[in-house]
Amino acid sequence: MRRVSRKKALSIVKELDAFPKVPESYVEATASGGTVSLIAFTAMALLAFFEFFVYRDTWISYEYEVDKDFSSKLRINIDITVAMRCQFVGADVLDLAETMVASDGLQYEPVEFELSPQQRLWHRMLMLIQNKLREEHSLQDVLFKNVMKGGPTALPPREDSPTQPPNACRIHGHLYVNKVAGNFHITVGKAIPHPRGHAHLAALVSHETYNFSHRIDHLSFGEEIPGILNPLDGTEKVCNDHNQMFQYFITIVPTKLETYKVSADTHQYSVTERERVINHAAGSHGVSGIFMKYDISSLMVRVTEEHMPLWQFLVRLCGIIGGIFSTTGMLHSLVGFCVDCFCCRFKIGVYKPKQVSLLDGHVNSHTTPQSENGFTRGSSLDLHS
Structure with missing residues (x-):
């Protein structure tokens, strides 16, 4: 009984075969078919090879929420060089709630404002990338996608020792x-705490020493x-006048970065620049210095690196192979049909009987009909010499 049931199961499975096997004696191999097959296999291999590189590649998607x-704190990373001495x-930072933030995390380092040849080359390359x-x-x-492959964007150290005393101050830290919303600013004099507002000791600094030419080597928000x-x-900004104000209006967007190399909470920002000369007689009021007024967006951007799933790659691969195989087969059949129609239209390759003539005479050949059983009813041959 088991053998009978197995035979029935095998017969049912054979009947469900959607790929019937054609005997080799029924298959005709042609040169044109082999050429088309070679072209099809080459196209399949090339497209499958390129599709593998598409599968390996990733892309960046953006979501907003x-x-x-x-309730958390915002970190400001600063590296700015001002063309004034550090004691001046x-x-x-003064935020919207009139809260003055202590600048204990900032360091004041006397440096030379002019860059060395290697630093200037680095700076030109950085500006080219920014453009x-x-x-x-x-x-x-x-x-x-390549955040961890790149080095830090801070200015590299000088390769030579300066010959002149420091004429600038590098303010860096976090x-x-x-x-x-708040206002980070660099102005004349050291900041002093005041219960009724915000003040700097600027009275002890002469106006002739004002020079707020500056270079922003790095400014970022959040995790660096x-x-x-x-x-x-x-x-890099250079002053044309001693009493000059530089303003940067910054809009900060919280960003959550999730890639295959790093996962971090950082911030992106856009900026609008403005600069003007302080001249009270002309109606241009204000305080000389560098002012960065920032505001934080209520939307957060989620940056995610995505990858093509394996099942989608297999489906695309099957589509490439099956599509090329079917398309080349139809094209080959269509070309063969057109060639056959062209040959039949102009009767190319059709046999035409010709009459035979002799020098000494002629031979007349009379075709005689054949009977149904294949025998000749009658024939005659006339020779004339």
Whole structure:
């Protein structure tokens, strides 16, 4: 009984065969078919090879959601060089709630404002990359995917020792502020705490020493990630007047970066620049210095690196192979049909009987009909000499 049931099961499975086997004696191999097959197999191999590289590649997707984290602190990473001595300038933050943030995390380092040849070359390269980023926004996706491969964007150290005394002050470090709008500024005199407002000891500094020419080597918000370029990195401004104000209006967007190399909570920002000369007689009021007014967006951007799933790659691969195989087969049949129609239309290759003539005479051949059984009814042959 088991053998009978197995035979029945095998017969049912054979009946369900959707790929019937054709005997080799029924298959005719032609040169044109072999050529088309060779072309089809070559196209399959090339497209499958390129599809594998598409499968290996990744892309960046952006999602927007409301930033629900309003209680944490915002980190500001600063590296700015001002063309004034360190005892004449001071930096601090004043937020929207009139809360003055202590600048204990900042360091004041006397340096030379002019860059060395190697540093100047690095600075030109950085500005070239910034210009390309402004023209081609898709390059930012490349930076996101290769964040850990790039080095830090800070200015490299000098390769030579300066011959002149330091004439500038490098202010670098980080500050933690509240996640509200604020104003980070560098102006004349050291900041002093005041119960009724905000003040700097600027009375002891002469106006002739004012020079707020500056270079922003690095300015970022949130977690500092090597390889990510920010809009103000490499910015250099030179004063034309002693009493000059530089203003940067910054909009900060919280960003959660999730790639195959790094997962971090950072911030992107856009900036608008403005500069003007302080002249009270002409109606241009204000305080000389560098002012960075920032505001935080309520939306958060989630940057995710995605990859093609394996099942989708297999489906695309099957589509490539099956599509090329079917298309080349139909094209081969269509070309063969057209060739057959062309040959039949112009009767190319059709046999035509010819009459035979002799020099000494002629032979007349009379075709005689054959009977149904294949025998000749009658024939005659006339020879004339």
